[in-house]
Amino acid sequence: MGRMTVLALRAVLAALLMGSVFVQAVMVPLLAMDLGDLAADHAYLRTPLLTIVVLGFVTVEIVLVCVWRLVTMVRRGTVFSHAAFRHVHVVIGAVVAAALLVLALAVLLAPGEAVAPGVVLLVCGAAVAVLGVALVVLVLRMLLAQAVARDVEAARMRAELDVVI
DSSP states (O other): OOHHHHHHHHHHHHHHHHHHHHIIIIIHHHHHHHHTTSOGGGGGGHHHHHHHHHHHHHHHHHHHHHHHHHHHHHHHTOOSSTHHHHHHHHHHHHHHHHHHHHHHHHHHHSSSSSSOHHHHHHHHHHHHHHHHHHHHHHHHHHHHHHHHHHHHHHHHHHHHHHHHO
């Protein structure tokens, strides 16, 4: 991966991370104030909704930090090692947690008539889509495992060849 590509990717990751922190620091308190105006029969939604929003942004931040670390490993040429799996596993876990949070949001919005059933169905579809992202990352993890195995095998063969020569 070229130097400019790494720099551009890091700039995007930094902007996303700063935006996420901004939303947590500024927009979530504003959302909390807006949710304070809920009708009495929907007031129970305030705390769980805010918790889901904050935890959702935490999962995004975790993924961004892990991708940053993986990009650093790519730049150093150490991504095809067992150390990369730790970051990939954390990404998979965070994306699954995000899918569960979206599903929890659907469950939270489902009872009553505060939200139309079609909207709840769309939120459930979003949960499935986020889970699909986790499955894509799992497939990429399998490809990384194959690449690491081939890299280890190539190093072993080179060592054997050096002994022969």
